[in-house]
Amino acid sequence: MGVETTVNTLPPEARMVARARLWLVVAAVLWSLSGAFTRLITSDTSVLLGFSAHEPAMSPLAMAFWRVFWGGLFILPFVRPGQIRATWRMVPVALIFAFMNATFVASLALGSSASAVLLQYTAPFWVVLAGWYLWKEKLDRATVVSLALAMCGVACLVIEGWEDGHLLAVGLALASGVGFALVLMGLGWLKDLPSAPVTVFNFFVGALVLLPVVMGQAFPTVAQLVVMALFGSVQMGLPYLIAARALRYVPAREAGLITLLEPLLNPIWSRLLAPESEPVTVWMICGALGILGALVARYWLAGPGKQPPEAQDG
Numbered sequence: 347m348g349v350e351t352t353v354n355t356l357p358p359e360a361r362m363v364a365r366a367r368l369w370l371v372v373a374a375v376l377w378s379l380s381g382a383f384t385r386l387i388t389s390d391t392s393v394l395l396g397f398s399a400h401e402p403a404m405s406p407l408a409m410a411f412w413r414v415f416w417g418g419l420f421i422l423p424f425v426r427p428g429q430i431r432a433t434w435r436m437v438p439v440a441l442i443f444a445f446m447n448a449t450f451v452a453s454l455a456l457g458s459s460a461s462a463v464l465l466q467y468t469a470p471f472w473v474v475l476a477g478w479y480l481w482k483e484k485l486d487r488a489t490v491v492s493l494a495l496a497m498c499g500v501a502c503l504v505i506e507g508w509e510d511g512h513l514l515a516v517g518l519a520l521a522s523g524v525g526f527a528l529v530l531m532g533l534g535w536l537k538d539l540p541s542a543p544v545t546v547f548n549f550f551v552g553a554l555v556l557l558p559v560v561m562g563q564a565f566p567t568v569a570q571l572v573v574m575a576l577f578g579s580v581q582m583g584l585p586y587l588i589a590a591r592a593l594r595y596v597p598a599r600e601a602g603l604i605t606l607l608e609p610l611l612n613p614i615w616s617r618l619l620a621p622e623s624e625p626v627t628v629w630m631i632c633g634a635l636g637i638l639g640a641l642v643a644r645y646w647l648a649g650p651g652k653q654p655p656e657a658q659d660g
Contacts, residue, residue: 404563466522606638
């Protein structure tokens with residue numbers, strides 16, 4: 347009540363910006379639920395929640411399929427017929443999105459949520475490195491510092507994964523971060539197209555690529571279908587719509603800082619549901635400090651003409 351009253355006392359333009367910031371917070375919280383939904387499928391939550399959807403076991407790739415399938419269905423009604431435009435450029439971007447989705451969900455299922463989300467958040471730095479290497483873009487001092495912090499954070503998480511026997515999960519999370527960077531560049535390539543139909547196309551192609559895997563496995567239970575439907579719609583589809591509207595009023599740099607709530611909250615929800623899946627180690631803390639510190643520096647110090655891409659969950 348107090349927040350809403352304060353917002354309503356602002357001038358109309360400032361009121362829209364304030365509300366957009368609140369909506370970005372909501373989007374970040376919803377994005378942060380990816381680990382929690384994964385734990386509902388991979389862990390026995392019957393004691394805590396009174397029900398469990400972890401049996402029979404669902405493969406990480408099947409989870410990735412249902413996530414984008416339900417996410418695409420959720421956003422589809424918001425696509426207006428006049429927005430639909432087809433171009434061959436959408437195909438490679440959608441295939442890269444499919445790769446990113448599969449590796450991200452697999453890393454969540456096989457390792458810790460904290461590592462998966464933090465390593466996916468390295469995407470802006472892979473974009474910067476690609477610009478420097480491929481297009482000879484200059485790196486300022488703030489960017490070099492951010493890159494150094496991020497790579498130190500990545501090194502800490504790799505060491506943590508090595509020691510805990512989760513190196514495959516760390517590798518998949520790193521791959522999802524690179525995939526996310528390529529998706530960000532691909533979306534820049536498609537910026538002349540309406541975003542909603544492009545997103546739905548990405549989701550459905552991501553599901554189509556994984557369909558052969560799902561067809562060879564047992565059909566999910568009703569409980570698993572409900573969890574995955576919520577995973578795709580609440581964690582993926584809904585925050586996309588919220589963020590897309592909020593970004594009309596909030597600059598990308600500020601949005602990037604607000605959405606850093608996601609990697610902070612994600613392991614908390616996962617730990618509440620399955621404490622054993624989220625061990626807190628020195629390497630994990632150092633990795634988090636490195637990557638989050640790098641992101642804060644990157645977004646905070648970016649000049650007006652050098653807005654980094656928004657860090658949104660894959």
